[in-house]
Amino acid sequence: MGLDSRWIELPSVHRRLLLFSVTAAALFCLLLLRLWYLQIINTEDYQERSVRNRTRVLPLEAPRGPIFDRNGRLLVGNRPAFGISVMRQDVENPQALLALLAQLLDINATTLEKRWQQGKGLPIYRPVVLAEDVPRQFAERVLEHNTDLPGVLVSVRPVREYLEKGSIAHVTGYLGEVTEAELSQDRGKNLQTGDVIGKVALEKTYEDFLRGTKGLRRVEVDVRGKLLRPLEIEAPQPGQRVFLTIQQELQQAANLAFGDNSGALVAMDVRTGEVLAMLSRPTYDPSLFARGIESQAWTELLRDPRHPLQNKAISGLYAPASTFKMMVALAALREDSGARRRVVDCDGSFELGEARFRCWKKDGHGRTDMIKALRESCDLWFYQVGLDLGIDKIAAIAREFGLGEVVGFPLAGENAGVVPSRAWKRQRFQAPWYGGETVIAAIGQGYVLVTPLQLAVMTAALANQGTLLKPQIVKRVEDWQGKVLQQTTPQILHQIEMPAAAWQTINDGLVAAVNEPHGTGSASRMAEVVVAGKTGTSQVVRRKSEEEEENQAGEEVPYEFRPHALFVAYAPADKPQIAVAIVVEHGRHGGGTAGPMAKAVFEAYFKAQSTDFTTLVLMEKEESD
């Protein structure tokens, strides 16, 4: 340690010390610049990222909009379903917890265990659903034990409830879990896997109105996703309220009258085109689909030979049989105003070249005019008149009545049916039309095919003297404040021009069919109201020979060979309000099977009206008192 070592060469050392200080200050300035960049210039970006870091969004399911009948009676609503879920973050001893829950819920512990294991894939801030739709008393039991069940939540979520069960299932439709394909479509927007969506009928067509807007719960989470506290709640908006044109009493009456039969029924207001009742049988319980139908039940529904999933009212195709005779009669009246008095001698059999066509009444009706032909449904009269008119004139009238075309009903699956003509046959079969084909078309057999809805539209147009109304099923859509979002008004598709006398003639014939002796529709006769109607018996298989028929007459014909029973009617005959069209598959005779069903619907309709009327009168009285 000499003096040497203590000697400091001052100027250069001081220069370096200064350089060091300046360098240090410069580096600190660099750091401060960086901090300025992060904390002042880009702070908004980082603040947003820090918010995103710590917040998560939990969706809140919105109740679907309810569906009401025309008078505001609830048809499809929502009921609360109690679910048991658990926040994994709050559970210390899952085994004990699941065991206690299994005991309280009376569920197999392994089921809960499975759900618990599946839930481990979820982010920790999301509750794991252990049981869905448990009975209320079980949910209450869980709530009572909540101190022993840390982290367990009882949730209430809306589940679709179909109050009419299967009665109106084909109109309201059902829900199902949204598919990948639907998610990529426009109608799947704002939905996530696991959400439900309307699959058929109104639930599908009115999806945009019925589906509510999901709410959300924004929560704060930590780095492991552990939920710390709720930040805000946006309440879900329930879907809009859809009011149908359906009248619940009529629907129920029709449902009751139809019994276990297969087929379809449509009742319509002849002044507005509003469908008052629509059913298709057999039916299904739409609530089966609300929480995912089991595949076995689904397969059974699909394979059922009686097609319960199909809405036969709009897509079932049937030969209209004698209900088509009004078309022939009108074609004749348009051709010749004296056709009402046209007389054909019915001896039960009609010959055309080699072929022989028979009247349903073996011994014949004798001398028959148009009214008698309609009343007693004489086939021979229509064979002769139809043959004289030719198929194209019949077809023209039928088309004016909306047959052979879809009307644009708001439910998917509507069928157009067939109204045959020469042109149609040439195009369809590249074959000429034969006179014999006109003969059977004149009694609504052969190529002619219609849907029950078309029959109802046709019948309504007969009742209101030629105004072809578009059938409506939705009356209006309202929001929850009662503001009307959509309102349907009567829509005239076409005005059929006919002399007033022609309408009167058809009306007379149909009134006679129900109310006079020998009328085929007497089973629908009512005491207070005059009903006008026409029966039909639609052959399913061509009659093979007389002998066979003789043999079968005495015995039971197998179900699938029995003819369909049809009936169309309106009432009151003098000032029509309501029309019905009924097809009972394999129901044998139109009058006997379908007639009473029409009567039941009419009774319900006029009963409801008279009650309304009475209340109205009473109210007026009170006011005047």
Added chain:
Amino acid sequence: MFDRRLVLNFDWVLLLSVLLLVSAGIINLYSATANWATPGGAFYLKQIFWFSGGLGLMLLTSAFDYRHLEHYALHAYFLTIGLLLYVLLFGKTSMGATRWIHLGFFNLQPSELAKLVIILLLARIFGRTAKTLGYGLNDLWAPAVLLLIPFALILRQPDLGTALLLLFIAGSMLFFAGLQRQTFLTLVAAGLLALGGGWFMLHDYQRERVLTFLDPEADPLGSGYHIIQSKIAVGSGGFWGKGFMQGTQSQLSFLPERHTDFAFSVFAEEWGFSGSFLLLLTYLFLVVWGIYIARRAADRFGMFLAIGAVAMIFWHIIINLAMVIGLLPVVGVPLPLFSYGGTSMITTMIAIGLLMNVSMRRFMF
């Protein structure tokens, strides 16, 4: 034996700035670890304990005349090399690195010791001979070899951060000693070459850290996570900060290692640019004050000792801060006096003690 002048010359400014920084660190630590269940006492209490120990060591280090240290520099150096060798052979392995010798209540980290010893050794070498024209390559063989032995041993642990710090400290002291122009250029060239070659010698995790630094968003949940979360914390602090205990990044644990290496991120989030500015200013003051101590040193050895101690503290600060604000890759370097940790606290306080020693004895001749 005890000189009254020592008390009169006690460097209160140095102690005060240290106290300021440590207090800020402890307050910050309280917030950073507030929602932790900590067996064996809260972190901020432990940090107070370490600081008390550090304060004792600082007083001890400044109590005797630093010139005695010059004599023992080589002894200390070889002892440290021995400990480093021992660590490599029998040390405690944790998180893929072997750095510690278990001493019951305390895990000794010889690489920390190496930083102090290299300061001591280089101060002794450079303090002895002053070169008017600066040092040439021929003069530097001995110090280079003496430096590279602990450097290599620490790199083997592996502890790239500490090894590089060793180089930074030595480099600063060397630069301060003065270099011939040619030597300076040669060293810079050699340094660049070593940087290139070093890339291939890096461990995978170290290489990944460098790549992550260059593009942290490439793997936001993996290796880029630390740096992204730290930048979010710092950036979201804004000008005024989110407030004490209000930093969501730290309170909700998005920020990793928030009590140790990333303690400054917590501070920057909760106190904002304003608080960070004041903290950085205090650090700068400490560094400049340290340089001032070197300037006033009574002899060359003392000056180099002070420069070495300041360089050590300074480079820790710069590397740590640059790391947490995304200017440097993530290397495990704590913020002196601020991050939680006994080892860092004690090493830093011994360095402060050396500064104090030099400062107190500036008039001793």
